[in-house]
Amino acid sequence: MPKLYQPEAFAVPDGIYLDGNSLGLMPHAAKQAVERRLNEWATQAVVGWDEWFGLSESLSPQLARLAGARPEEVIATGSITANLHALLATFYRPQGQRRHLLATALDFPTDLYALRSWADREGAELRLIPSRDGHTLHPDDIAAAITDEIAIVLLPTVLYRSGQLLDVARWTAAAHQQGCLIGWDAAHSMGAVPHQFHDDGADFAVWCSYKYLNAGPGAPGGLYVHERHAGVLPGLRGWWGNDKTSQFQMDNEYRRAGDAGAYQLGTPPVLSLAALEGALEVYRGVDPEELRARSLELTDLLLALAEEQLPEMQVITPRPAAERGGHVSLQWQHNRQVSLALRARRIIPDYREPGILRLAPIPFYNNEDDVRGVVQAMREIIDSREYEAAGEGSAVS
Template sequence: MSLTQSIENAKKFDEKDPLAKFRREFYLNPNRIYMDGNSLGLLSKKAESSLLQSLEDWKHHGIDGWTDGQQPWFYMAENLGGMTSTLIGAHSSETMTTGSITTNLHQMLATFFKPSGKKTKILADSLTFPSDIYAIQSQLELHGLSPDTHLIQVTSQDGRTLLEDDIIEAIDETVALILLPSVLYRSGQLLDIEKLTKAAHDKGAIIGFDLAHSIGAIPHKLHEWKVDFAVWCTYKYLNSGPGGVGGLFVHKDHLGRRPGLAGWFSSKKDVQFDMSHTLTHAETAGAYQIGTPHIFSMAPLIGSLELMNDAGIESIRAKSLSLTRFLMELVQENLIEDGFVITNPSEDDRRGGHVCLEHDDAARICKALKQQGVIPDFRSPNVIRLAPIALYSSYVDVYHVVEILKTIMREKTYQQFSNKRNVIA
């Protein structure tokens, strides 16, 4: 037995873990090992408390909760934007908690995609999450442009990852806007955001990123890198809860630009209740809000971000890399002979927050894992994603997941299940 394989080694890692104390801040099921925090993060006690506080504000203040509550609703989106900015290397004025990831993407495309002359195309990739492509296609159609000819999708050479040089090569004089994931949702590849942003600007294109699989797991320097815009969800690594309100970033250089999709909450705060039919939009990222904030879907994020900022994004990243490295080593030592292939990048600077395993029987293996108390994530057609989360996963958890996988494979218990995904995978 190697040192990596031993449960004793896992326990030593946990004993030395500076973030171990945060584990008790979360509601963990003692009969389960949760490895799906890259799809939906777990509830923390602080998130529960901040949600209950907004309910108390409603209970005691009624409509005056907008200004007089302990967590005033009228300023909640801006306050949460400020708390989020530290995680992405942004100014508070550049960051806003609002909408959903897809509505925010529509807002960014409506604001920044201005086809003219030769520049009439949007560049994306062939591995990105479908929702991003749906939004791009619909925005092109709103401009009277065919997605068949005006959407460029850079292909993958291996079907799993992208080469930054291939993306850069595809940026020609016809590309007006580029939208890419920071981390690919299947393989967990982390793209070089700084390199891609510089290349886009050198070629006269606007560039934005979907941070769904990196925010809360990986430090960013969006302002310094001069990224034009970004969007994200908050229910994964930020642990805001199912349907938690999303967020957006707009670089300071673009603040003051009129929102493509205007709404009442696009207004400057001090004139919003003048009720004018002429919009005076905010000079901050607040301009890109549309409708009234969804308070009870935002409130848990207050407590969650307090925890995140207390832990520190650099420390979170360091533990995440260590956990995923430990998991990959265990898989390599114990499961390769069973047909598993690790398809996420092994290098720390190219890997996001989850480990991607491919197996021909992935769907039925995930069902067998759940039967044994491990919560994984399946992605069609053959991907098992395992995400040990820095704030609540332990090295012992990771060790036990691999041991359970070994038992499932050796005893072939997965064969009792169909190799088809459930309705929600």
């Protein structure tokens, strides 16, 4: 079993990096894998496709371990947004009064854009589970919103701002009890929180791989579809979703791949897949439960220090370990400037409006010194009013 803490396996910038929940650091293995594939392109040209042809499928066993799924139920492909559209095109089948879509008021906007485009097509409603405190969801509100008028429920495993972790087994069972299908956006949990999507019975899930999976900016994401749907014809079809053995027969007849590869559309981005291929090496042999336990140790410390030393900040992440993911979120009206002042000190946090600093200590390359360092720096920045001198900063990251 390799040790979890292995900063030497990553390109770690000077300072403290706590933004692995937005863009994970580059594993050297990712760079090596891209270089290897580039070299194949240089030396083999089109003959390289003999190997690249099955590259996405070759990553399924490793992704399946992290998703708690069977290898045939997952595939590395697309982006969260594109995969959501592909899955809604397949599974959103409004019938009679069961026609509406359900998400949450706290979802990442792209999920809502995707869902609303399907609601609009059908003249249906996109219903949103409200939040009482603007940060988290109350179980009673989730339960009340799941009714027999809902065709599909989409929930985030971890809420992107507050970091609240939802119980996949519980809400999957609740959705099924009401006759709804349920999908999960696992952007903020894949690679950070162990999943059992198959045993929990979730219908589908989507994720990206540029966050905790460390596969680089714009790396292909992934999806999971429970094997009970294995025969369903994808609502969006392309030649890469054809059965591999007949894909190159070119006889104009689509034969669905037997596995989740059926949801692929066109030619995969081999060079970015190579980065994912290399990045997943970091996870090889790592026990997801052990990774999670270490992540909780670091976020426990961060929560304790923040509560003790940063009283002006509101901790908007739920305290119980079973209710939070891999990051801790602190809200304060001046946090945009605090985040810029931290960057000026080579400490990289993550910032989201309104006033939310997200901090994610990653067990692979962060330790207690980083956690203590960021809290101490924030105390100094506030006490010295250093943050008041910070400018507007970037609107992007």
